[in-house]
Amino acid sequence: MIDFGNLKYENGLIIGIVQDRASKEVLMCAYMNREALEKTVETGIAHFCGEPRKKGETSGHLQKVKEIRIDCDMDSVLLLVEQVGGACHMGYRSCFYRNLDGEVVGEKVFEPEDVY
Amino acid sequence: MIDFGNLKYENGLIIGIVQDRASKEVLMCAYMNREALEKTVETGIAHFCGEPRKKGETSGHLQKVKEIRIDCDMDSVLLLVEQVGGACHMGYRSCFYRNLDGEVVGEKVFEPEDVY
Numbered sequence: 497m498i499d500f501g502n503l504k505y506e507n508g509l510i511i512g513i514v515q516d517r518a519s520k521e522v523l524m525c526a527y528m529n530r531e532a533l534e535k536t537v538e539t540g541i542a543h544f545c546g547e548p549r550k551k552g553e554t555s556g557h558l559q560k561v562k563e564i565r566i567d568c569d570m571d572s573v574l575l576l577v578e579q580v581g582g583a584c585h586m587g588y589r590s591c592f593y594r595n596l597d598g599e600v601v602g603e604k605v606f607e608p609e610d611v612y
Numbered sequence: 613m614i615d616f617g618n619l620k621y622e623n624g625l626i627i628g629i630v631q632d633r634a635s636k637e638v639l640m641c642a643y644m645n646r647e648a649l650e651k652t653v654e655t656g657i658a659h660f661c662g663e664p665r666k667k668g669e670t671s672g673h674l675q676k677v678k679e680i681r682i683d684c685d686m687d688s689v690l691l692l693v694e695q696v697g698g699a700c701h702m703g704y705r706s707c708f709y710r711n712l713d714g715e716v717v718g719e720k721v722f723e724p725e726d727v728y
Contacts, residue, residue: 498714511641513629520636525627525688537712565708565717568700572641574708584684592681592690596653598614601681 500530504571511572512544516579516589517562523583524591526551528573536561542575555611557581582606616646620687627688628660632695632705633678639699640707642667644689652677658691671727673697698722 503510512528515521526544528536535543535550542551542559552558559577566573582605584591593602619626628644631637642660644652651659651666658667658675668674675693682689698721700707709718 498710498712511627513638513641515638522629522631522638522690524683525629525641564712566710566712567640567707568702568704568709569707574638586684588684591683591685593684594614594682596614596680596682 498566498570500533502570503530503533503566503573504569505530506571509545512542512575513572514542514559514575514577514579514583517576518578521590522592523559523577523579523589533573536575537564542577551583552580555581555585555606557583557606557611559583585612587611614682614686616649618686619646619649619682619689620685621646622687625661628658628691629688630658630675630691630693630695630699633692634694637706638708639675639693639695639705649689652691653680658693667699668696671697671701671722673699673722673727675699701728703727 508529509527513525514523532543558580561575563576582589587604587606587608588602589605590602595601624645625643629641630639648659674696679692698705703720703722703724704718705721706718711717
């Protein structure tokens with residue numbers, strides 16, 4: 497088991513990338529601190545910094561974490577998850593729903609006004 | 613076209629996540645500044661902060677960028693690439709080659725001593 501104390505935090509933070517384990521779509525990325533990492537492992541539900549801390553606390557769109565991978569530099573982690581609903585507060589399955597031309601290429605899975 | 617001037621840089625940086633377009637494996641993440649983004653778009657080859665700036669400058673393991681996606685907060689980008697060789701300087705295809713138990717789960721594609 498990798499010791500969370502050995503990770504390379506910058507200002508107490510590492511980058512957490514979230515990928516759908518089944519579709520392999522990259523859903524989002526957000527900063528995690530040691531506490532968020534520990535809560536994620538303890539509960540099996542993705543936690544990040546900021547409020548609400550548990551991703552999907554308000555919307556119910558939780559991320560069930562099935563596996564965690566660590567990168568070579570130990571300054572970022574990859575969470576392989578089962579995503580309930582959508583990861584993005586804008587209603588899309590993935591936060592990366594636009595291409596460089598500004599076109600929407602991601603799938604909308606809920607209407608934000610119905611949820612928040 | 614999204615204006616790179618409108619992205620939400622923190623200390624001049626945004627997060628760049630690199631995903632293999634074909635296998636959908638998450639290969640790495642690294643910080644990019646506006647110049648790195650512009651060079652990436654201009655050349656079609658992934659550029660990051662730090663030296664050497666072009667990813668794979670020494671190893672020849674370039675990343676040919678086929679598509680770029682922007683996240684909802686505009687503080688991270690997802691590069692969909694064709695990876696030549698391996699993304700990780702440790703010789704693995706992906707930098708996320710270990711799980712939380714410290715087990716190697718990623719594929720080794722080259723020997724670092726043969727390349728650097």
